[in-house]
Amino acid sequence: xxxxxARRHEGLYFAIRNGKLLAGLVVLVPLIVxxxxxxxxxxxxxxxxxxxxxxxxxxxxxxxxxxxxxxxFAQFLYGMRVTFVVGLLGGGLAAIIGMVIGFTAGYxxxxxDEVLNxxxxxxxxxxxxxxxxxxxxYLGIRSVGVQALFxxxxxxxxxxxxxxxxxxxxxxxxxVDLARLSGVRTWKIIVRExxxxxxxxxxxxxxxxxxxxILIAASLDFIGLGPSQGVSLGLxxxxxxxxxxxxxxxxxxxxxxxxxxxxxxxxxxVTNVGLDEVFNPKLREL
Amino acid sequence: xxxxxxxxxIYKVGAFGGRTMTAVDDVSFDLRPGxxxxxxxxxxxxxxxxxxxxxxxxxxxxxxxxxxGARVTPGKAYYRHVQGVFQDPFSCYNPVFKVDxxxxxxxxxxxxxxxxxxxxxxxxxxxxxxxxxxxxVLGKYPHQLSGGQLQRLLxxxxxxxxxxxxxxxxxxxxxxxSTRIDVLNLLADLKSRGLGxxxxxxxxxxxxxxxxxxxxxxxxxxxxxxxxxxxxxxxxHPYTIKLLSSVPQLTTKWxxxxxxxxxxxxxxxxxxxxxxPGHLVRQDDAPTRLRSVx
Numbered sequence: 386x387x388x389x390x391a392r393r394h395e396g397l398y399f400a401i402r403n404g405k406l407l408a409g410l411v412v413l414v415p416l417i418v419x420x421x422x423x424x425x426x427x428x429x430x431x432x433x434x435x436x437x438x439x440x441x442x443x444x445x446x447x448x449x450x451x452x453x454x455x456x457x458f459a460q461f462l463y464g465m466r467v468t469f470v471v472g473l474l475g476g477g478l479a480a481i482i483g484m485v486i487g488f489t490a491g492y493x494x495x496x497x498d499e500v501l502n503x504x505x506x507x508x509x510x511x512x513x514x515x516x517x518x519x520x521x522x523y524l525g526i527r528s529v530g531v532q533a534l535f536x537x538x539x540x541x542x543x544x545x546x547x548x549x550x551x552x553x554x555x556x557x558x559x560x561v562d563l564a565r566l567s568g569v570r571t572w573k574i575i576v577r578e579x580x581x582x583x584x585x586x587x588x589x590x591x592x593x594x595x596x597x598x599i600l601i602a603a604s605l606d607f608i609g610l611g612p613s614q615g616v617s618l619g620l621x622x623x624x625x626x627x628x629x630x631x632x633x634x635x636x637x638x639x640x641x642x643x644x645x646x647x648x649x650x651x652x653x654x655v656t657n658v659g660l661d662e663v664f665n666p667k668l669r670e671l
Numbered sequence: 672x673x674x675x676x677x678x679x680x681i682y683k684v685g686a687f688g689g690r691t692m693t694a695v696d697d698v699s700f701d702l703r704p705g706x707x708x709x710x711x712x713x714x715x716x717x718x719x720x721x722x723x724x725x726x727x728x729x730x731x732x733x734x735x736x737x738x739x740g741a742r743v744t745p746g747k748a749y750y751r752h753v754q755g756v757f758q759d760p761f762s763c764y765n766p767v768f769k770v771d772x773x774x775x776x777x778x779x780x781x782x783x784x785x786x787x788x789x790x791x792x793x794x795x796x797x798x799x800x801x802x803x804x805x806x807x808v809l810g811k812y813p814h815q816l817s818g819g820q821l822q823r824l825l826x827x828x829x830x831x832x833x834x835x836x837x838x839x840x841x842x843x844x845x846x847x848x849s850t851r852i853d854v855l856n857l858l859a860d861l862k863s864r865g866l867g868x869x870x871x872x873x874x875x876x877x878x879x880x881x882x883x884x885x886x887x888x889x890x891x892x893x894x895x896x897x898x899x900x901x902x903x904x905x906x907x908h909p910y911t912i913k914l915l916s917s918v919p920q921l922t923t924k925w926x927x928x929x930x931x932x933x934x935x936x937x938x939x940x941x942x943x944x945x946x947x948p949g950h951l952v953r954q955d956d957a958p959t960r961l962r963s964v965x
Contacts, residue, residue: 559762562728563825566755567776568747581767665767666812 399663406659412652416645420469423462431459431616442637449637452628460616461641467617468599468646471533475598478537480591483544488575490545491552502549509542521610529612532605536598544590551586555579585661592657596650603646618642673725673753673836673867674701677734680720680891694720696891697734700884702836707858707868709878709899711914712888718871719758721888722840725869726755738836747780754829758841760821764813770821771809773828781832797830801857819850826857836867843877855881875918879903887911893943897950907952 400406429435436446438454448457490501517535521527555561556579564574580587603619605611611620625631625639662668680695695717702708712718723729725736727745736743743749757763764770778790785793798805801823808820816824822842829837839858843851858868859881872878878885879899886896887910895908906912943951 559757559759560765562723562726562755562757563763563773564776565728566726566750567773568750568780569776578765582765584767667766667814 396663400659403659403662405655406663409652409654409656409659412648413656416465416649416652417469419462420465424459424466427456427459427462429459431456431463439633439635441635448641449635451624451638452630452633452635457621457637457641460621461618461645464616464618464621464642465645467529467612467615468602468619468649470529471536471602471617472595472599472649474530474533475536475540475602476591476595478534479541479544479594479598480587482537483541483590483594484548484580484587486541487545487548488552488579491549492556492571492575492579494553498549501545505542505545505549508539509546511539513539517605517610527610527612529615529617532602532610532612533598536601536605540594540597540601544594547590548583548587551583552579555582581664584664585657588660589654589657592650592653595653596646599646599650618645622646672701672703672739673869674737674740675699675721675725675734676737678721678724678731678736679733680717680724680729681732694891695724695731698886698888698891698893699734700886700893700896702867702869704835704867705862705865706884707862707870707882709882709885710869710871710888711873711875711878711885713873713914715890716888717891718873718888719840722755722838722869722871725838726753728755751781751832752835753838754832754834754836755838755840756822756825756829756842758844760818760825760845761813763825764821766813768812769809770811770813770816770824773825774831777828777831793831794827797827798824800830801827802853803827817850818845819847819853822846822850822854823857826854826861830861834866836869837861838869838871840871841873844872844874851877875903875915887914892953893951894953895951896943897947901947901950905947905950907946907950 424431432455434454435456436450436454438450439452440446440450440454442449446456446458448461450456451460486501486505490498490505513535516539520535524531552575561574561578564578569578599619602611602617603622606617606620606623611617619642621642622639625635625642628638630636630638676699678695678698679693682692682694684690684692698717698721700708710718710721720729724731727743727749738749738753743753763773765772774794778785782790794809795805798808803820803823808816808824813821822845826837837858843854846854855877858870862868862881870878870882882899884897885899885902887894887902887908889910895902895906895911902911903915906915942954944954946952
């Protein structure tokens with residue numbers, strides 16, 4: 386055992402000593418910085434035809450160019466930004482809806498639970514793609530925001546179900562009764578007694594939804610229901626696949642976006658395992 | 672005085688709540704300051720449900736609970752005077768927080784204006800009452816403390832309030848023999864200072880050790896109640912007699928033919944009759960429902 390951790394910053398004390406958390410952040414933070422700041426250093430449109438088509442990585446075009454002579458590094462930076470936005474908005478929205486419904490249904494039980502559960506199951510079996518086609522046909526709005534909104538509104542049900550089940554088991558624990566006996570209000574019990582017990586699970590839910598949103602966005606882009614303008618990592622992958630980059634040996638076209646998505650989601654997972662150890666005192670290595 | 676009058680709890684069971692299950696059936700007794708009442712019964716007899724109804728954690732289906740004549744509404748004002756301690760001390764603490772949290776919750780909800788230094792003094796005071804060393808328990812996680820320490824800390828938590836009645840639900844069943852006697856003596860000590868304690872237990876010897884009055888429950892109904900020495904010294908209901916004869920004695924060994932309790936069919940409607948002053952016994956339609964099986 387090392388020095389006694391200071392009372393207030395105990396979480397931080399264990400956080401900066403947790404290898405998994407640090408490893409995850411070491412990958413994640415540069416990627417976020419790259420996505421936020423990167424596009425500022427690329428002039429012009431990432432889809433502009435700027436170089437010799439299908440050239441491999443060089444000093445001029447770090448990641449090479451596409452079949453049409455677009456700069457892949459510029460696309461990668463812009464795509465990463467869009468991917469983070471879709472993941473954050475879509476995953477975040479789904480996580481919030483899932484938590485609100487899951488906690489309410491699990492804690493309240495009874496009729497409230499029945500109704501919310503029915504709603505959850507209905508959304509769960511909705512054919513999301515068909516709904517999107519109709520929405521698209523009628524509204525014709527195609528922006529990253531709308532795409533993220535749609536993903537968020539359709540991907541929360543399984544999160545709600547899982548959170549509901551966990552809340553069910555936690556609410557029957559005596560510490561919830563003890564909080565009630567202390568006069569603590571219901572929402573406060575949910576937020577401050579029940580949720581902290583599943584904080585790493587909630588974070589994992591968000592990560593899964595984040596990763597899921599990125600992948601759903603990529604498939605929507607592929608069938609032409611994505612944002613009509615711009616670029617995303619999913620769109621890059623799909624363009625690479627469509628123009629047979631793999632068979633032509635143009636590895637620089639599909640490796641950066643693929644590695645980007647893998648790095649983002651993978652780093653989030655590792656971060657989550659580390660956070661689990663920080664949040665849960667029983668898992669701490671003293 | 673905390674009074675239960677004809678308290679009933681009916682649960683809906685089965686698909687769509689089609690069937691009902693009566694967990695507690697028309698139970699009445701009262702709890703006065705400065706006395707310990709034992710609520711004795713086997714698993715499933717409804718004793719914990721009664722405790723939870725008194726604490727407002729479960730709402731009764733019928734009957735009333737009154738505190739000093741006023742009908743009880745669970746809430747901050749009520750919990751200031753009536754508190755509970757439960758069976759499993761490890762489950763009473765949120766495992767991801769330090770044990771201080773249960774005390775901090777009391778401060779946040781009831782004494783937000785009290786200065787930190789004064790509050791610390793009160794905690795020290797109340798920990799002293801339950802014979803805990805503040806340095807040994809504060810700032811620790813629940814899994815770092817023993818069951819006895821956790822249980823006493825929960826009692827200390829209740830003592831921070833203006834406590835008048837305590838529902839102690841099987842509080843000693845997870846403790847070893849020596850810690851158990853410590854906690855029991857602590858309850859006796861609190862009783863002598865005017866606290867009313869409802870001691871819920873399945874252990875007859877503990878009930879006998881600490882309580883002034885005993886209420887024996889069977890299948891949600893009171894079968895016998897009265898002063899402890901009457902109920903234990905002169906048990907009149909067949910169930911109580913069997914229950915008392917089924918307690919293993921420290922000096923005897925199993926001989927292969929001990930009495931076992933078997934029950935036949937659902938409980939019949941019944942009335943309580945006063946056998947001697949203060950000693951109520953259930954008159955059964957079928958008094959031989961309980962028989963000894965060898």
